Every structure is written in structure tokens, then in C-alpha cells.
Amino acid sequence: MVRGLVNFTGLSTRLLNICVDSLCKFRKLEKAESLIIDGIRLGVDPDVVTYNTLISGYCRFVGIEEAYAVTRRMRDAGIRPDVATYNSLIAGAARRLMLDHVLYLFDEMLEWGIYPDLWSYNTLMCCYFKLGKHEEAFRVLYKDLQLAGLNPGPDTYNVLLDALCKCGYIDNALELFKEMQSRFKPELMTYNILINGLCKSRRVGTAKWMLTELKKSGYTPNAVTYTTILKLYFKTRRIRRGLQLFLEMKREGYTYDGYAYFAVVSALIKTGRTKEAYEYMQELVRKGRRHDIVSYNTLLNLYFKDGNLDAVDDLLGEIERRGMKADEYTHTIIVNGLLRTGQTRRAEEHFVSMGEMGIGLNLVTCNCLVDGLCKAGHVDRAMRFFESMQVKDEYTYTSVVHNLCKDMRFVCASKLLLSCYSKGIKIPTSARRTVLSGLRMSGCYGEARKAKAEMKLTLVGNS
DNA sequence: TTAGGGTTAG
Known part of the structure; x- marks a missing residue:
């Protein structure tokens, strides 16, 4: 009992x-x-x-x-x-x-x-x-674990590989992967982490090899693997191939969670195919997917790109009514959208209000502001903001170099481009061509020759 | 604890 x-x-x-x-x-x-x-x-x-x-x-x-x-x-x-x-x-x-x-x-x-x-x-x-404290992270791996009498497991390696990939240390990640293989059988997640890292750093060949390794290990690629490859196609502007893969994914049932849809819609918006983008968003809703902040952001971007400002207002109201919190993507889309629709003052005001709301400075938002101000003809205002930026990346420099050229400030653009080369910042070759042809076109032949020689010298020095 | 979705340049 x-x-x-x-x-x-x-x-x-x-x-x-x-x-x-x-x-x-x-x-x-x-x-x-x-x-x-x-x-x-x-x-x-x-x-x-x-x-x-x-x-x-x-x-x-x-x-x-x-x-x-x-x-x-x-x-x-x-x-x-x-x-x-x-x-x-x-x-x-x-x-x-x-x-x-x-x-x-x-x-x-x-x-x-x-x-x-x-x-x-x-x-x-x-x-x-995540806090950028790499030394401390490695101390946990090499010291703390040992002192605790523990050995790193497959999960430890996954965390480590992901962190290395996200910091851009892809070669170190590949070395570590070899070490991992000698100790355990890597998991499907391990392969996905590496394929993602390789795709993001555009190492297409090695990414393909890693996909073969994944299959050779007896795994079947999953929705994560395919979405990662889908993104690679769009990033490398192979839109048709990407859309083909998406249709295959749909047929095979790999689009159940909607992740791939957003990658596709985003690519369609970027290429100006807003009608198809709307159709895919509607398809998602028909399938019963409730909007989260990511889908709201995608839709918001679509409305801005389409110039549908009434829909923008309605959507922002809906986000608020549903008690959802706008995130840094939402704010960047708003700033960028306002700039693209000619509302530069409102864009700047929104940017300031982000600081007041306690949202930390976001590099992408800053890049949008610099580029948008330039494109709206406020180059001096943009340059003042550019000078005040503490952190800059290849997007910042590429945008400013091109915009300076559009404004016929070739000497200034040339100096900026050279500074990028000496800092090792990768700038698309189109920027170099634009600067040099601009210098020649404006009659600055001597400047063009000098800049070309210096660029060549710096690039050789860096390689 | 660790993988894929949404924002920027050309």
C-alpha cells in the first residue's frame, strides 16, 4: 500500500x-x-x-x-x-x-x-x-577545464569553432576542426557552423568541400545547411540559382520554419522584384505563420522599398499594438527607409532618438546615414558624420569613396582609398577603377599615375 | 552553451 x-x-x-x-x-x-x-x-x-x-x-x-x-x-x-x-x-x-x-x-x-x-x-x-574577451575564453579552455579535471567535448569544439568563424578566423577554425576529427566524430552542427563561416567569408570552394565531407560522414544536410547555401547564392548574386534551390527546398519540405523565405524575400527586395517579394510574404501568412519581429522587419523594408508609406505607418502601429519590441534591424530599416524616400531630416531625428532610447550605436545604421546623406546631396554633412564615426568598415569606406567620386572629389576619394589599402580594409575593385578614371577624366593625369603606383605598391605590400 | 532568417556599399 x-x-x-x-x-x-x-x-x-x-x-x-x-x-x-x-x-x-x-x-x-x-x-x-x-x-x-x-x-x-x-x-x-x-x-x-x-x-x-x-x-x-x-x-x-x-x-x-x-x-x-x-x-x-x-x-x-x-x-x-x-x-x-x-x-x-x-x-x-x-x-x-x-x-x-x-x-x-x-x-x-x-x-x-x-x-x-x-x-x-x-x-x-x-x-x-561574445564579449570579445578571447584571451579569457581560451583560458577557460586550456586552464579552467583542466583544473576542474574535465575534457573538452564536441559541444566545446562547436562553441569554439562558431566563435572563431564569427571573428573571421576561418583558417584557425579549419585547423581546430582537424584536431576535433582526431578526437570525436564531428556533429551535423559542426559542419553547419563551418559551412556558414566559409560562406560568409566567400570561401565557396572550401564550403563545397565541407558539404561533401558532411555527406561522406553519413549525415544528410538539413534546413540549416540548405538555408546557409541559399544565402551564399544570393550574396554572390546568383539569384536564379538561389531561387531554384528554394523551390527544391520547398518540394523537399525544408522551408517549414520560414527561415528560407526571409532570405528569398530579402534578395527579391534588393533586386527590385517587390511583386514577387509580396507574393512570398503572403504565402507565409497563408501557411499560418504568425509575424515575429524578423518578419515585421522584412515587411517594413518591403513597404519602404515600394514607397508604400501608409503601409509603413500601419505596420509600425501593429508592432506596437502587439507589444513587440523594435530591434536594431527595425530602426536601421526606418533610418534607411526615411533616407531613401527623401526624408533626411526625419532620418537624422530618428537616429538621434535611437540614442535617447538607449539603443547603442549601430555601425550599419551609421553606414546608412552616411550613404543616404551623400545620395541626397548633403555630402559635407555626411563627411562630418563620417569623421565622427569611431568604428568604420568596408561598407563605410566603399560608400564614401563612390559618393565622393559622384561629387567629383576624386583627390579626396583617392586619399581615402589609399588609406583603406594601407589599413588592409578590403574594398571592391570597382572603387579603384572609379577613382582612377575620375582623376583622369578631370584632367589630373599626374595624380592618377601617382595614385595608381601607390595603390599597386600598398596592395603588393599587403599580399 | 554551439548552426540557418531580417538592416548598409559597389
Whole structure:
């Protein structure tokens, strides 16, 4: 009889945990809390898994402090937090890049006699990478793990490979991949991380080779693999080939989550095919996909490109009504859209308001502002803003060089281009051609010869 | 904890 009761209670707690997990996944944390209280009233006690599930939910949807408060409640209820509890809290803090919190949690768990596991260290390493603290990340890998008596696992390598690819160290990633192969069988995710890194750095040949390796290892490419390749086609302007692949993906059922649709719509918008872009967006809605901030951003961009400003206003209202938070993409699309529709003052005002809203400076938004101001004929205003920019990239320089040429300021463009070459910034060859032909066209033959020689010298020096 | 979607130049 007693044994039967124990089994019944055990099953009930498991059932409770399954329900709490489902509620937390759907952000229904209050309902999850009430369910736990009802369970206690009925004699079904929550266990460490119940609380860990709740903590995970609070971390994801509410905040770290609220999640941390649950650990106090579980201690009061006589349940000791375990490594999974701390891993959830660490993951929540790491996701928000709250490094101090992450380190505090490491200290606290040790004080309670709970030892961090491989997952804890992987999360810490990932957080360091995201913050650009590479040295500290490698210290976790080579020192902390060893001191803890742990060996890096496939997940550790995946985190590391992804971070290397995202920082542009693709050759180091390939070296590490070889090392990984000598220790474990790489996962499908490992191949996808590398294919993505190779595609983004336009190493098309090596990306293709990696795809063959993926298949040779017995894996079947998945939706992630195909979407990555799809993006590569669009990036390298092979629009037709990309659209063909998309249709194949649709036939084979690889477009179920809508990710590939946005890549296609974005490519269609860029190439001015707005009618087809609308059709694909409508297809997505017909399939029952609810708009998230990414689809709203895509639609917003489409309306701006189409000059449909009434639809822009309606959509911004809808985003607000649904309680969704505009992100940095939304704001960049707004700034760029206002510039392209001739509303430069409003674009500048929106840019200023972004700072007031506490949105950090975004390089892409700055690039849009520089380019848009130039194209609207405000070259001096654009150049003042350009000079004030702390961070610049190849988009910034390419845009300014071309715009200076359009404004017949070839000598200035030539100096800027040379400075890019000496800094090792990769600028499309079209910029060089435009500058040199502009100098010649405006009669500055001596300048053109000198610039050409200097460019050649710098480029040889860099290679 | 780690892979693919949305913003910019030519």
C-alpha cells in the first residue's frame, strides 16, 4: 500500500514537471506557479527538476533577478539547487552578456559545494567570446577545464569553432576542426557552423568541400545547411540559382520554419522584384505563420522599398499594438527607409532618438546615414558624420569613396582609398577603377599615375 | 552553451 503511494507520488511529480515545462515554454509562468501551489495542496511535492524548469523559464522570459529569487524559494522549501540550477542561471546571465553575474554564480556554486560541469564552462567560454574577451575564453579552455579535471567535448569544439568563424578566423577554425576529427566524430552542427563561416567569408570552394565531407560522414544536410547555401547564392548574386534551390527546398519540405523565405524575400527586395517579394510574404501568412519581429522587419523594408508609406505607418502601429519590441534591424530599416524616400531630416531625428532610447550605436545604421546623406546631396554633412564615426568598415569606406567620386572629389576619394589599402580594409575593385578614371577624366593625369603606383605598391605590400 | 532568417556599399 505504502509502496503504491510512493510510486503514485513519484509519477505525479513527474507529471507536474511535464506540465510546468509546457507552461514555461509558452511563457505562462504565472500558471506554472499556480500549478505548483495546487500540486502542494494535493500532496504532490515539487522537486529540484520542477524548480529548475521554473528558473529556466524566468531566465528566458523575465529576468535573472526573478530567476535567482526562485533559488531562494527552493532552499526555503528544503530543496538543494544542483548544477543544472546554476547552469540555467549562468546561461540566462550569459545570454544577456552579464559577465559579472556569470562569475558571481560560479563563485556561489563553489561556495555551496556544487561543481561546475562541462556545460557551465562551455557557457562561460561562449560568453567571453561574445564579449570579445578571447584571451579569457581560451583560458577557460586550456586552464579552467583542466583544473576542474574535465575534457573538452564536441559541444566545446562547436562553441569554439562558431566563435572563431564569427571573428573571421576561418583558417584557425579549419585547423581546430582537424584536431576535433582526431578526437570525436564531428556533429551535423559542426559542419553547419563551418559551412556558414566559409560562406560568409566567400570561401565557396572550401564550403563545397565541407558539404561533401558532411555527406561522406553519413549525415544528410538539413534546413540549416540548405538555408546557409541559399544565402551564399544570393550574396554572390546568383539569384536564379538561389531561387531554384528554394523551390527544391520547398518540394523537399525544408522551408517549414520560414527561415528560407526571409532570405528569398530579402534578395527579391534588393533586386527590385517587390511583386514577387509580396507574393512570398503572403504565402507565409497563408501557411499560418504568425509575424515575429524578423518578419515585421522584412515587411517594413518591403513597404519602404515600394514607397508604400501608409503601409509603413500601419505596420509600425501593429508592432506596437502587439507589444513587440523594435530591434536594431527595425530602426536601421526606418533610418534607411526615411533616407531613401527623401526624408533626411526625419532620418537624422530618428537616429538621434535611437540614442535617447538607449539603443547603442549601430555601425550599419551609421553606414546608412552616411550613404543616404551623400545620395541626397548633403555630402559635407555626411563627411562630418563620417569623421565622427569611431568604428568604420568596408561598407563605410566603399560608400564614401563612390559618393565622393559622384561629387567629383576624386583627390579626396583617392586619399581615402589609399588609406583603406594601407589599413588592409578590403574594398571592391570597382572603387579603384572609379577613382582612377575620375582623376583622369578631370584632367589630373599626374595624380592618377601617382595614385595608381601607390595603390599597386600598398596592395603588393599587403599580399 | 554551439548552426540557418531580417538592416548598409559597389
